[in-house]
Amino acid sequence: MSLTSFFQxxxxxxxxxxxxxxxxxxxxxxxLRGFSGAxxxxxxxxxxxxxxxxxxxxxxxxxVPELVIIVTPSTTVLQLVEEAGGAGVKAVxxxxxxxKETGAEGAKLEAxxxxxxxxxxxxxxxxxxxxxxxxxxxxxxxxxxSVAQPGRVAFxxxxxxxxxxxxxWSHEQNVGFSAFVSTGAMADVGWxxxxxxxxxxxxxxxxxxxxxSVGGDAAAFLAAARAVAAQKQIVVIKVGRTAEASxxxxxxxxxxxxxxxxxxxxxxxxxxxxxxxxEELFDMAEVLAKQPLPTGRRLAIVTNxxxxxxxxxxxxxxxxxxxxxxxxxxxxxxxxxxxxxxxxNNPIDVLGDADAMRFSQAARLRLRRR
Numbered sequence: 001m002s003l004t005s006f007f008q009x010x011x012x013x014x015x016x017x018x019x020x021x022x023x024x025x026x027x028x029x030x031x032l033r034g035f036s037g038a039x040x041x042x043x044x045x046x047x048x049x050x051x052x053x054x055x056x057x058x059x060x061x062x063x064v065p066e067l068v069i070i071v072t073p074s075t076t077v078l079q080l081v082e083e084a085g086g087a088g089v090k091a092v093x094x095x096x097x098x099x100k101e102t103g104a105e106g107a108k109l110e111a112x113x114x115x116x117x118x119x120x121x122x123x124x125x126x127x128x129x130x131x132x133x134x135x136x137x138x139x140x141x142x143x144x145x146s147v148a149q150p151g152r153v154a155f156x157x158x159x160x161x162x163x164x165x166x167x168x169w170s171h172e173q174n175v176g177f178s179a180f181v182s183t184g185a186m187a188d189v190g191w192x193x194x195x196x197x198x199x200x201x202x203x204x205x206x207x208x209x210x211x212x213s214v215g216g217d218a219a220a221f222l223a224a225a226r227a228v229a230a231q232k233q234i235v236v237i238k239v240g241r242t243a244e245a246s247x248x249x250x251x252x253x254x255x256x257x258x259x260x261x262x263x264x265x266x267x268x269x270x271x272x273x274x275x276x277x278x279e280e281l282f283d284m285a286e287v288l289a290k291q292p293l294p295t296g297r298r299l300a301i302v303t304n305x306x307x308x309x310x311x312x313x314x315x316x317x318x319x320x321x322x323x324x325x326x327x328x329x330x331x332x333x334x335x336x337x338x339x340x341x342x343x344x345n346n347p348i349d350v351l352g353d354a355d356a357m358r359f360s361q362a363a364r365l366r367l368r369r370r
Contacts, residue, residue: 001123003189003197005091007134007179009067010037012141013058013089015080016071017041017049024071024095027143028131034138034147040065057083064088069131069141074098074106077127078113085120092117093141094126099185101128114187123193129184130160135177136203142182151176152205153289154198156191158183158212162278169282175289178203186213192220199228206233206288208281214263222270229271233293235284236267237275298324301347302363304354309347323347333365 012032018025029049032039041049044056055061058068058080068084070077074096084092100107110127117124125132131142135150144164148155149171157163160182170177178201181194191214198204207228214221225234238260267274275281299321303309313323323346326334334348338358343349350362 001090001121003091003123003193005066006093006123006125006132006189007139007197008137009065009091009139011040011063011065012037012067012069013040013042013055013061013065014069014071015042015058017043017054018046019049024143027145028069028071028095028141031140031142031144031147034140036138038063038065058087058089059083061087067091067093067141069093069095071095071143074109074127078109078116081113081116081122081124082120085116085122090122092122092124093129093131094124094184094187095129095131095143096126097128099127099187101185110185110187117188124188125181126184127187130163130182132182133177133180135179142180144180146171148180149174149176150203151178151289152203153177153285154179154181154194154201154204154207155209155285156181156183156194156198156207157210158186159210160184162210165278166282166285170285173286175286177289178205186215190215190217190221192217192224195221195224195228195234199224199232204232206235206293208285208288209234209236210281211236211238218263218266222266225267225272226270233288234272235275235281235288236272237278237281238263238267294321298322300324300326302359303347303349304352304359306343306349309343309349313347330365334362337361337365 012035014025014028014032016025017029020026029041040061041052041054042058043049043054046054048054064087068089070080070092077094077096081092098106099110130144133140133142133148135148140147144167146167148167155166155177163180163182167180179198195207198207228234264274275284297320299316301309301312303312316323326346334342339351342351348362350358
């Protein structure tokens with residue numbers, strides 16, 4: 001089933017909508033006010049929520065919502081998924097915690113919720129997640145304190161806290177996103193589903209992932225990554241390289257992190273770029289949001305000094321790139337443009353007295369002659 005109902009729903013029901021200050025139900029209700037479609041509050045204890053008529057159940061709604069968001073306690077989720085599926089709902093986000101991350105009983109409940117969803121043909125994101133955003137559709141179905149700016153990077157994360165950190169940073173750096181998805185425990189919708197969805201999404205040019213676990217189907221994840229990475233860059237930071245970090249991840253989302261060495265090799269073979277630190281993840285998110293991807297390995301370097309040119313060359317070659325050879329015509333054009341003692345090679349050293357215009361002209365000339 002397509003994931004379109006999660007990211008472009010025509011209508012939404014929020015189960016657990018409330019006016020209570022500081023609650024998740026209140027935060028998501030406030031965030032959904034920017035959504036252009038119908039939003040139905042479901043709360044059996046209230047006749048209305050901020051002036052909007054509240055409904056006692058999903059079955060009592062005046063129409064079948066395309067997306068249902070559940071924020072009520074974990075003990076209510078199984079019944080609610082059954083009710084949503086019986087009403088014909090096909091997409092559910094479970095924000096609620098209290099599942100496999102809590103131990104055996106929580107894992108059993110999560111399995112029952114998943115079985116109910118599968119019986120009714122319902123796709124499910126979560127549980128234990130922050131929610132999701134589609135800035136291009138004006139959709140903020142999360143309890144984050146702000147919404148992402150529209151852009152061309154899809155950010156997918158098993159950590160809700162990291163979602164909010166990236167979100168705060170993105171406003172400071174003016175970085176936009178095509179989507180923000182907190183995957184939570186990934187009981188149903190997993191990496192392969194999301195990668196293939198955003199691989200087909202015209203608003204998405206690249207995908208950035210914070211991963212604690214590959215999920216239940218590593219082969220499906222790698223197949224999806226291999227297929228999509230051929231057209232769109234996928235960047236992954238994967239935690240759990242040490243036994244200690246693996247235990248932390250398991251206590252967080254119930255994730256089993258698996259063999260790091262095997263995953264590292266598989267990611268390389270699939271064309272996925274792996275980074276090691278949050279700083280690198282932030283850097284890659286910014287680069288992918290603001291710069292086009294290179295069309296090949298051969299690059300020209302324009303610099304105003306030999307030292308930075310050498311550093312850039314090392315970085316290029318160690319990153320498996322190559323210095324492009326300057327054609328005879330390019331050499332003629334650069335000789336006409338630059339002072340006599342320029343480097344006459346790639347890197348193109350435009351010399352220390354170069355102003356912005358000389359830099360710009362050299363770079364544009366090289367682009368025309370590639």
